[in-house]
Amino acid sequence: MTVSNVKSNVTTYLNYINGEWVPSHANEKQGSVNPANKEEVVAYVQKSNEEDVNQAASAARKAQVQWRKLSGATRGDYLFKVANELEKRIDKIAKIMTKEMGKTLPEAKGETARGVAILRYYAGEGMRKVGDVIPSTDNEALMFTTRVPLGVVGVITPWNFPVAIPIWKMAPALIFGNTVMLKPAQETASTAAEVIKCFAEAGLPAGVVNMVTGPGSVIGQGIINHPDISGITFTGSDQVGKVVGQGALARGAKYQLEMGGKxxxxxxxxxxxxxxxxxxxxxxxxxxxxxxxxxxxxxxxxxxxxxxxxxxxxxxxxxxxxxxxxxxxxxxxxxxxxxxxxxxxxxxxxxxxxxxxxxxxxxxxxxxxxxxxxxxxxxxxxxxxxxxxxxxxxxxxxxxxxxxxxxxxxxxxxxxxxxxxxxxxxxxxxxxxxxxxxxxxxxxxxxxxxxxxxxLQAPFGGMKQSSSHSREQGQAAIEFFTSIKTVFVKS
Missing domain, CATH: 3.40.309.10 (Aldehyde Dehydrogenase; Chain A, domain 2)
Structure with missing residues (x-):
């Protein structure tokens, strides 16, 4: 539902880029309709274009230089603050989710509370080990592994879990030193914007988390093609997932796909x-x-x-x-x-x-x-x-x-x-x-x-055409959001 006449009593959500709420370059908005009453517009969200993708990706790339230098404990402190902000807003966000997506209010509250738990879980991951010491054949050398972030991660999420899925992708990406560009489903983009408000209120440095809303054919494709985005994590249909995987593979980006089941x-x-x-x-x-x-x-x-x-x-x-x-x-x-x-x-x-x-x-x-x-x-x-x-x-x-x-x-x-x-x-x-x-x-x-x-603490993912065979959630998340670096030190 693309609109030209926006009702003044309905909230309009902007994109979040480089620490600021900004309108799209296209200057277009889209209404989010209440599935329980198609006559009600819940909110308006931005219908963005490729220029917005470029702006967000650039901000994330610049912010990642300093974000990756922070200790895991410091990044974890930020996630704890986000969790606290989300917890304060459980009732508000759950109500918006129910009006925008249709699931019952108890389910929406449960999902939002789960988002709080996911953030706290990954905040703690900032204090876990990220490597191993490996014996070298040279008795005068030290050899070990460490893990390094991918860089900028594009997060493409569906409408059915508009709080939990973005958070279970964003939280591990952030704790391991990546910065993020979120493209939520347009049907539930106002719920996602309320979640991003929690990151903003927690004081994360500008550019570490960004959100751009708009059609998948434009924003999703922009993420797939963008040279500054080093990894893409996607949940959605198997048809779209294959497009994401093929596009990422073509330019050498890492990708993670969760594509449904029967x-x-x-x-x-x-x-x-x-x-x-x-x-x-x-x-x-x-x-x-x-x-x-x-x-x-x-x-x-x-x-x-x-x-x-x-x-x-x-x-x-x-x-x-x-x-x-x-x-x-x-x-x-x-x-x-x-x-x-x-x-x-x-x-x-x-x-x-x-x-x-x-x-x-x-x-x-x-x-x-x-x-x-x-x-x-x-x-x-x-x-x-x-x-x-x-x-x-x-x-x-x-x-x-x-x-x-x-x-x-x-x-x-x-x-x-x-x-x-x-x-x-x-x-x-x-x-x-x-x-x-x-x-x-x-x-x-x-x-x-x-x-x-x-x-949330257990690995999640599918076999056959349900996934790209990687796993989300739990400690398994580190496998996608980082790369292993082997270090050899000789005096």
């Missing part, structure tokens, strides 16, 4: 079915299914299939759909009209392929929901692994049920996709657990827990 849950015949049902609903439908680790395929052994299905449908039909700011709401709208239409198109594809629609399948038409991007929680059965709805990432509240005879067959079906991000199994049998751990092609496997669960 995550299965296996329900074995010995599973606690009530636990499995609750976890499937939570993992698949919370945040309106708009998580890269969301449960999408539910693979159930035939001996318990009917009982599981009955329990699942009973609970899905009771879910309260509505505005995420309302206390009684369990699931909010899709994040945008484009996302709603995308989900509805997959539902139509499932019907066309011959899958049986058990519930949902339509846009909500109730009077109180008609102005929002609401889709009914949807469940299909009689789904085969070759169907599009069993192969492609829908990124919406759609579950497909697949019946199998054995856990071995379930594992074959679970692995029969191009993605490999997360997966879970429900079983009380230790042998089935071990087989699942060993044979499941996913970067994150969970036993008797929903697929959509990531802990």
């Amino acid at each position: 995550n299965p849950v296996i329900v074995a015949e010995d599973a606690d079915l009530d636990l499995a049902v609750d976890a499937t609903i939570s993992g698949g439908l919370r945040s309106t299914g708009q998580k890269c680790t969301a449960t999408s395929r539910v693979i159930v052994q035939s001996s318990v299939y009917e009982i599981f299905k009955e329990k699942l449908l009973s609970k899905v039909k009771q879910l309260k759909i509505g505005d995420g700011l309302r206390e009684e709401t369990w699931m909010g709208p899709c994040a945008s009209e484009n996302q709603l239409n995308n989900v509805l198109s997959y539902i139509q594809q499932g019907k066309k392929e011959g899958a049986t629609l058990l519930c949902g399948g339509n846009k909500h038409e109730e009077e109180e929901l008609e102005n929002g991007f609401y889709v009914q929680p949807t469940v299909f059965e009689n789904v085969t692994s070759s169907m599009v709805i069993a192969q492609e990432e829908i990124f919406g509240p759609v579950l497909v049920l697949i019946k199998v005879e054995t856990v071995e067959e379930a594992l074959d079906v679970a692995n029969d996709v191009k993605f490999g991000l997360s997966a879970s199994i429900f079983t009380t049998n230790i042998n089935k657990m071990l087989s699942f751990i060993q044979e499941m092609d996913a970067g994150l496997v969970r036993i008797n827990a929903e697929s959509a669960g990531v802990e």
Whole structure:
């Protein structure tokens, strides 16, 4: 929604470049629409151009010269201050996130609190070791390794976690001596701007953190092509991720891609079915299914299939759909009209392929929901692994049920996709657990827990086309955001 007449009572957010809030060189703004009420403009953000990218990259490059010279402890002190600023603003930022993206307010508060925890975790990383002493064949020499920052890191983030994902990329980049240029998703750019305010208030030196908002085709591509940006960390679709990777590779920049999944849950015949049902609903439908680790395929052994299905449908039909700011709401709208239409198109594809629609399948038409991007929680059965709805990432509240005879067959079906991000199994049998751990092609496997669960202190990333095979979060983050330097000293 590009606008020319800006409403005076709606906040307009600027770009943040070299320690200042500045308008874009294009002098264009874009409205961010409330997905719960498409008539409401939440805020206006800058629709920037390549000149803004150049300005931010230049500021980051200059700032990195001094930022990298600071001790890890000093950089950590800055991150602690950012965490404190973010903690003060949890309620405000969560409310903006809910109005801008649609997830429920409790989920938005939880995500913002997680951002605080991530900042404090990486603040502490400034005091950890960054190298090893290695024996030299020369007994008069000292040889060791250290780590050095990449330089300027371009951070390209999606709309589904507008606080947590930017922070889990920016915090390790900064603690290891890099400077940052953030390009948030345009749909949630005002939430990102509120996060950047916390960095500004914490007093980070000018140019260390920069934010430029605008379309991916311009700002994202500008980051990919810019010679001053040494590393790019991206979360988004696999189609766009491949463009990022190819562009970075062409000019020798380091890149890190997290590109979604088609995550299965296996329900074995010995599973606690009530636990499995609750976890499937939570993992698949919370945040309106708009998580890269969301449960999408539910693979159930035939001996318990009917009982599981009955329990699942009973609970899905009771879910309260509505505005995420309302206390009684369990699931909010899709994040945008484009996302709603995308989900509805997959539902139509499932019907066309011959899958049986058990519930949902339509846009909500109730009077109180008609102005929002609401889709009914949807469940299909009689789904085969070759169907599009069993192969492609829908990124919406759609579950497909697949019946199998054995856990071995379930594992074959679970692995029969191009993605490999997360997966879970429900079983009380230790042998089935071990087989699942060993044979499941996913970067994150969970036993008797929903697929959509990531802990900040643990490495996160996927296999196959879910990632570029690097890992984010935890201590593994140092591998991407630094390079190893080997030092040989002889007296």
